[in-house]
Amino acid sequence: MAKRIDVSGLTAYYGSHKAIEDISMTVEPRSVTAFIGPSGCGKSTFLRTLNRMHEVTPGGRVEGKVLLDDEDLYGNGIDPVSVRREVGMVFQRPNPFPTMSIFDNVAAGLRLNGSYRKSELSDIVEKSLKGANLWNEVKDRLNKPGSGLSGGQQQRLCIARAIAVEPKVLLMDEPCSALDPISTLAIEDLIGELKERFTIVIVTHNMQQAARVSDRTAFFNLSAVGQPGRLIEIDDTERIFSNPSVQATEDYISGRFG
Amino acid sequence: MSHAQAPARRSPSTLRGASLPSWSPWAIAGGSILLGIGISAAAGLDSKIQWALIAGILYLLATFGFAARVEGGRQAKDRIATSLVWTAFVVAVIPLVSLIWVTVARGVKVLDFYFLTHSMGVVADTEPGGGIYHAILGSIEQVGLATLIGAPIGVLTAIYLVEYGRGKLARAVTFFVDVMTGIPSIVAGLFILSIMLMFDMQPFGFAGSLALAILMMPVVVRSTEEMLKLVPNELREASLALGVPKYRTILKVVLPTCIGGITTGIMLAIARIAGETAPVLLLVFGNPFINANPFEGAQASLPLYIYQQFSNSAGSGAAFDRAWAASLTLIAFVMILNLVARAIARWKAPKTGR
């Protein structure tokens, strides 16, 4: 069910500003790929081009190709709305719908897509919440607003919401940066479980996290402020952290800059 | 196993949603209008409302039908929502544009230097001629006096609420400012009227000013409060830490920081009360002659002049022309106040420290 991502020659702009330039990479299905790099290097922008969220920003546009199992996301006649159903996303700050209950939050994506019987819906909601390791904590208060949960629980609720619609790929934009260490650990464990079913791409500022959760790591950098970000290298996580092939990567990882 | 079925409900392959070509809304709109006119003509309906309605319904049905067939139900709903939003916009713009257009087109007919510098003293309401000098004079005096009373009280109240306010008194004031915001202008007029009845007073300009001041105060309090809250607390603390007394901190540090915003708020409040007719009608009564003394005798005022030209003229075209010209003058005054106020707000926007 998980799909492969093939990016070639991707360049993204904000208006006339070029944010990232000429990025090519392959992301294998059922793997975790981490994006690391200094602030402003365009790793979040790149992530958002993978489900066409980039163009939601005023002035945002993209050149190049993103193939999802041989189908170009930016090809003619592609509906960005369907793209985002296939490629789910979890954001930096937990963003459950504030006016919806926990149950409705998880069911939100499903309800968009046609009618389900109440029992079907409850099954999927339960399964998704279990998948996000949240079921035991919320099963008694499914009708309470999702905004009443703690930050870490909210983030797992958002993950449950994303996986409820069975996407092929799950993008995570610094999903732990707003969370405390214990919640972070819970999410990292969850990522390990989720990769059995989904292709996962995660942006992180935390190199230990990248080392812990990912199979492959991509390092992004920019030559100067105002210059577009570039992909420096992508390799097995183990190699990146032990023996990277580019000097800049080693400098960044060993904390010599960034 | 229900979960396994769920994904099967979406179109199995893919991201490739079929979609209507970009010209299709225009084509559907054109077709609907033609068909609407056609149907109406065939059925012998001569009402414009009729064919517009038919065309509108045809448009919605066709859009929904085509989109639902080609793109699916969700996209069809999205398209309907888009059409409705655009329709609402167009429908609402028509009367608002008409209002401005008519006022300008009819207003310029008699609006000239003579009109601005003469009163209605020797002109009957049904005859051409005359002007609005007395009304402008009355408006300026009444609104000016109202501002002199309302603005300081409003600003001071806001300072009290933001800088000192705590406890029951502040809560009560906050609550009643809210209540005061909702007072209909005619009720403010009736309040002053009831005092005047007590002392058997005749209408005069200043009575109108008092009612206008009551209408102005809550508006000024609200906008000033907003502005004072934008001043970062660090600024106050920095000043207090230097040993500057609190009142000097407020006067020399807080107020100068947000004086632009406060001015804007006061000007918008002036623009609002300058157009008020009802309290002026009750308290100032109107007067075709020039009366420069707001403390004695009935006065005119611009909005009241418009009303009286309209209602006392027995349908005379000359009086309507004067009413339009006075409306144009009033709108111009209010708009200029608004534009200047906005310009000040932009120019002196308080730095919020972000």
Added chain:
Amino acid sequence: MDISTQNTEAPPPGPQPTAVDRKRAARSASRPGDRIFLGLSRGAGILLLVIMAAIAVFLTYRASLAISKDHGNFLTTFEWNTNIDPPVFGVAVLAFGTIVSSIIAMVLAVPVAVAIALFITHYAPRRIGGTVAYVIDLLAAVPSIVYGLWGALILVPHMNGLFGWLNDYLGWTGVFSWNDGPPRSMLTVGILLAIMILPIITNVSREVFRQVPQMHEEAALALGATRWEVIRMSVLPFGRSGVISASMLGLGRALGETMAVATVLSPDFLIHASLLNAGGGTFAQNIASKFSEATQFGRDALIASGLVLFVITLLVNGAARLIIARRAEYSGANA
């Protein structure tokens, strides 16, 4: 990216008093400048309370003078004869007219205003949206007497076509039957009021929709929602209480509007089943049209009707507050 999640409904934090602050305030209160300034600003606040109390007391007093001599039932009489002896007058017709015209105005204006606010924030290209917002902002400042003049001279003649059409197709309901009289009726008043309050409701709603945190909209987008679904899932729920208070602001204006009704309506003292036939009246319109010929007693009677209007607007405002408070748990405030 990091759009603020601060709630938009709780009051922004004012300066919070600390113990040190209080001590300092106590000390500085002994300084004459501070004492005078505090006195002045507190005095202004107290003056406001005094004015509100005075409004209630004076209106009630004058109203009681009139009502005590009323030989009809003040609340149910269909008459306004203050010049005969004994006087007979009541506010039933006025209350009916005020409420009906305001309801018509709300039913027409609120959906359209919400749509225009969405148009500005979510549909129109940025530059067009900005221009439209600015123009509508200015239109909110157009004085009501100008709307009244436009309504009486431009809108009323244009109503004939619509009224004829409504009568042809919906006349059987009774509500839309028409006697071919001048279209100076409750429906016309309602439409004019709707046009008047449209800019106000639009402005406030637009402000609210603009403040919907980006992350809520992105949450919906990332689930594969269409633009309309994004609006339904994140924009409208977040903005609901804001739209309610905007509508209440508009309703307040509609209830108390004087000139726009006085110029358009051709009043009488009857309750008409049809919205299309001329007649009826509203509180504010009745005061404006009866005032110049009223005796002292007649003016007291008008003040009594004004008091009822005042109470109604207070009730409406209170109701709005309750609605908003009840929705607080599910509002964006605790996001």
